[in-house]
Structures are given as C-alpha cells and as structure tokens.
C-alpha cells in the first residue's frame with residue numbers, strides 16, 4: 001500500500017435493532033449487532049451474506065435512515081464531510097435530508113417500482129434535484145440531466161417517458177444515473193443487480209464502475225451474489241447474523257477465505273466447466289430475534305468447539321486489510337495485528 | 339389514428355347501446371306489469387267521487403290511452419316513444435294530471451343539481467385533502483382526532499343525523515328554516531335577496547350531506563394514502579431527500595386520488611336520482627321526492643322520465659371517466 005487511505009465513513013460498535021411490540025411482549029431483532037467498519041474514499045466496498053442476515057438494515061443504518069421500528073441501540077456513525085468528521089446520528093431530520101443525493105445517495109433494488117408512476121422521469125429528476133439545489137431553472141436542471149445521460153451512454157429521450165415504458169434494466173440505469181447526478185461522495189446500493197438478467201446485470205455493473213471511476217467516490221454495494229462482488233468490489237465484508245465476520249480485499253476473500261462461513265460462500269459459486277451442483281451452506285441461518293450464544297455460526301460450523309458455543313471471538317488481523325472473527329484463525333492473537 | 343378506431347369509436351358505440359338498452363327496459367317494464375294505468379286512472383277519478391257520464395267513458399279511455407302513449411301495438415308505441423323522447427317529451431304525469439313530465443322534472447332539477455353538485459364537490463375535495471393529510475401524518479394528534487370523529491360520524495344512519503341537525507339548528511336554535519327550498523311566496527329571480535333565501539334554505543341539507551359524504555371520503559382517502567405511502571416510489575423519494583411537501587402532494591396524494599376520481603364520477607352520475615332522504619327530512623323540492631312519489635303512485639311516465647335521466651347521467655359519467663382517466667394515470671392507454 002502506498003498512501004494512507006482516507007476514511008470517509010466509519011462506524012463505532014454499531015447496534016441497530018428492530019424493537020417490535022407484540023401484544024405487550026417486546027421482540028428484539030438484532031439486525032446490526034456490533035458492527036465496526038471503516039470505509040475509504042475512492043473504493044467499492046461490497047457487503048455479502050445470506051438473505052435475512054441484516055444487509056439491508058446495515059445499509060439503512062449507514063445511510064442514516066433509522067426510523068421505527070428500527071432503533072439505534074448503540075454506537076455511532078461518522079461521515080467525513082469536507083475535512084471534518086461528523087457524527088451523523090445527532091443531525092436534525094432536515095440536516096439528514098440535505099445530505100441525501102448531495103453527499104450520500106441511494107440506489108434501490110432492481111426489481112422495485114421506484115419511480116412515481118404518474119410522473120415522467122424528467123419530472124422525478126426535477127423533484128429530486130430541486131429538493132437540493134435551489135435557484136436552478138428547469139432548463140438548467142434538465143441540461144445537467146441530459147449531459148449526464150449522454151455521458152453514461154443512455155438514450156437521449158429516456159427522461160421523456162413514463163417509468164412503465166422502460167425495461168427493468170433501463171429503469172435501473174436511470175436510478176443509478178439519478179443517484180450519481182449531484183456527484184455524491186458516497187453511493188449506497190442495495191442489491192442493485194438482483195432481479196436483472198445476467199447480460200443486463202453486466203451492463204449495470206460496468207456503469208457503476210464507470211461512475212465510480214469518474215467521480216472517484218465511494219460505493220457501498222450489498223448483494224448476496226458473490227459473482228457480482230468478484231466483478232466489482234475492491235474490498236468485501238462478509239456478514240453473518242448481524243455481524244461482519246470477515247473483511248478483506250476481494251483477492252484475499254476469494255483466494256484465501258478464512259472464516260468457515262466465507263469458505264462456504266465461495267465454494268457455493270459455480271465454476272467454469274464444472275457441471276456438479278455446488279454445495280450451499282448447510283443448515284439455515286439463525287433467527288436474529290433469538291441468536292445462539294457465542295459465535296452465531298457455531299450451529300452450522302463443521303469445526304465448532306466448546307469455546308464457540310460460549311463466546312464470540314474478536315477479530316484476528318491476518319494483515320492490515322484482512323481480518324476475521326473465528327476462534328480457529330490466528331489462535332491466541334485475537335484482537336491483535338498478526 | 340389508432341386511438342379513434344381501436345378505442346374511441348367502439349367505446350361510443352357501446353355507450354349508445356347501453357343507453358338504448360336501458361331506455362328500452364324502462365319502456366318495457368310498465369307494459370309487462372298487470373296494471374292498466376288507464377283503468378287505474380279512471381278508478382281514481384271515480385274514487386274521488388266524480389260521476390262519469392256513461393257515454394263519455396269511451397272517449398275518456400281513448401283520450402287517456404293516447405295521452406299515455408298506449409295506443410296501437412307495442413311496436414307502434416315503441417316508435418312513438420322514441421319519437422317523443424327525441425323531442426324531449428316524456429308525456430303527461432298520470433297523477434299530477436295534466437302536468438307534463440318534462441315540466442315536473444325541469445322544476446325539480448335545478449334544486450337537485452344546485453344542492454348535490456355543490457355538496458358532492460365540496461365533500462370530495464375537502465374529504466380527500468384532509469383524509470390525504472391525515473393518512474400521511476397518521477402519528478400526529480390532529481390526525482388521530484379527525485379519525486376518531488369520522489369513526490363516530492360515519493356509522494350514523496343518515497336520516498338520524500339529518501334529523502338531529504334539523505331539530506337542533508332549525509327547531510331549537512331557529513337559525514335555519516324547517517322546510518322548503520325557498521321561502522313561501524318568494525319569487526325566483528337573480529336578486530341577492532332571493533339567492534340569500536335559497537342558500538339559507540339549502541344550508542342544513544348541504545351541511546348534512548357534506549359532513550357525512552366528507553367523512554366517507556376522508557376514511558377512504560386515509561386508507562388509500564396509507565397504502566400508497568408504503569409503496570417503494572414513496573420510500574425512494576424519501577431516501578432521495580425529496581422535500582416533504584413534494585412527496586405528500588405529487589407522490590402520495592396524487593396516486594391515492596386515482597381510485598377516488600372514479601368514485602367522484604359515479605356519485606356525479608347518481609345525482610339525477612336525487613337525494614331522497616335529504617329531501618324528505620328537509621322538505622326540499624328535488625328529484626328524489628318526485629321519484630319517490632311517482633313510484634308510490636305508479637306514475638309510469640314520471641318514473642320513466644326520471645329513470646331515463648338517471649341512465650343517461652350514469653352512463654355518461656362513466657364514459658367521461660373512461661375517456662379522461664389516461665390524463666390522470668399514464669399507465670392506462672387505449673391504443
């Protein structure tokens with residue numbers, strides 16, 4: 001590594017739980033449980049994990065969109081805005097609103113109907129832009145939008161239509177274009193390629209890469225598809241039951257996965273020329289409302305020992321980028337750089 | 339244009355067919371009932387105690403038969419019926435003999451239109467705006483309060499509510515007149531005094547209709563908005579930091595209103611059958627009373643006249659909604 005990378009987003013022992021009132025009894029879903037992250041400028045950070053492990057909730061929390069029943073139970077979220085680090089959990093609703101689109105933007109899931117069906121796309125564009133940039137004429141807003149549309153290689157008339165007139169892939173490209181329009185420092189995507197077919201998926205991934213190259217900003221991308229991560233991410237965090245259990249560069253995660261869960265995820269990827277069905281992770285993920293003691297993966301782990309059922313391991317650091325929370329990695333060095 | 343050929347023309351043909359069919363049924367029904375209106379009329383004249391000279395009987399029967407459009411075969415009658423219809427002639431009323439049905443309807447129509455157009459419009463606009471805001475801000479105190487009020491008002495039987503208003507504000511407080519569309523002896527004219535008199539008489543009936551109609555629209559709209567609010571395009575706009583005013587107006591209320599537009603058109607179409615209970619409670623001289631009396635007295639021509647207005651009113655309203663709907667919802671296209 002040459003120059004020290006600048007941190008743009010950082011969390012500190014983040015805990016965000018759904019607190020549900022079930023006829024008097026409280027049910028607590030520990031969807032984000034002690035997550036400590038440091039995300040850098042100018043990188044694509046991937047978050048992977050099975051469905052239901054809390055990826056969407058983690059993104060919502062990082063996006064600072066914490067509304068009931070989700071509650072910030074512990075920890076803090078810091079954005080580096082300009083040269084200052086800001087604890088964004090203490091901002092007012094209006095301050096939070098202003099950061100969106102301009103500083104941090106959101107790319108929704110590909111299958112969702114995210115555009116107002118009764119507005120032409122350019123009207124949606126206008127609403128999104130006007131909510132952030134005041135004093136712009138309609139023409140100026142549209143000129144900005146068209147310039148970007150052309151740069152991204154999208155058809156010129158794409159904003160003249162209603163959302164239902166576009167294919168799913170095109171719609172997804174427009175959401176990405178819109179998310180990057182005001183040149184935010186961070187873009188967050190929740191399964192933006194899921195529900196698209198493979199060819200379209202490739203185009204969308206390329207578009208995300210191009211935008212990141214152009215803006216030199218940060219993209220945090222959630223998908224359960226390890227193939228997508230292999231294609232786009234610089235670093236990957238593996239999430240299991242509300243926790244990050246392993247983090248490393250994409251090369252490290254794919255060539256030297258350490259956590260047994262990560263290994264299962266990598267092994268379940270189809271490989272070229274391999275006609276066998278790939279094994280998936282055995283068993284099923286735990287309920288986040290009723291977590292097992294110790295390491296939450298122990299009921300499914302082939303290597304589980306007594307200690308795994310009693311205590312959650314700290315991270316061992318294999319090198320400055322690669323860390324893993326497993327009792328059997330970096331034995332005796334937990335919490336220390338190797 | 340594909341729209342003309344593939345949608346508009348078939349739709350207009352359908353419209354004409356429905357109207358024709360409806361009116362034909364209106365023509366047939368009284369003729370299929372066993373009562374002979376001519377004999378019923380003569381029976382009534384007799385019952386009043388007037389003696390009829392034996393010789394004039396045949397003449398009277400012939401006159402009545404002609405006046406009611408009942409001479410000749412059904413086919414002849416049917417032709418004549420349409421001929422008269424196109425001239426705006428619905429024949430004479432059997433029981434308010436010899437008043438013409440068209441005159442009776444023309445007298446009642448302005449009262450009904452004036453009252454119901456206004457109240458339907460006000461309760462739609464006000465109910466939807468307040469219901470829309472209450473649905474968006476469900477957690478606010480004022481929203482819960484309005485919801486509680488609507489919950490009490492909605493299930494009240496209309497006649498009890500209307501009667502209570504009458505008793506309290508007209509009977510007890512004496513702020514409003516007990517009955518009628520205008521003061522007795524007031525001469526219709528475009529003077530402020532007369533208009534004031536009409537508005538004063540219309541206030542209680544209008545209030546009763548607006549409060550109950552508004553409560554209905556309020557509750558429906560509140561539910562619609564709560565559903566739309568959970569849609570992903572609203573969530574997405576919030577994540578995009580779109581200002582709340584824009585989200586409420588253009589994203590939530592505008593989409594929630596779509597089904598309400600159809601509802602509005604249907605209630606406008608139904609205006610032509612009047613508002614019977616309102617008119618009974620407040621002695622209001624509208625189409626509802628007229629229709630009611632015509633049914634009670636088996637006044638076929640009058641029933642037919644009002645029913646035809648109703649049929650045309652409702653089918654036209656539906657036609658207009660169908661044609662105008664794509665303006666509100668771009669997903670609906672007819673070509």
Ligand SMILES: Nc1ncnc2c1ncn2[C@@H]1O[C@H](COP(=O)(O)OP(=O)(O)O)[C@@H](O)[C@H]1O
Pocket residue numbers: 018020029031049050051052053054055056057058069288
């Ligand atoms: N609005 C909500 N209310 C209650 N529980 C929720 C809500 N959203 C998600 N959850 C629960 O939180 C857990 C994590 O969900 P999510 O973050 O959506 O996972 P992922 O995106 O990885 O599939 C799941 O157990 C889910 O049932």
Ligand SMILES: [Mg+2]
Pocket residue numbers: 055056057190
């Ligand atoms: Mg998810």
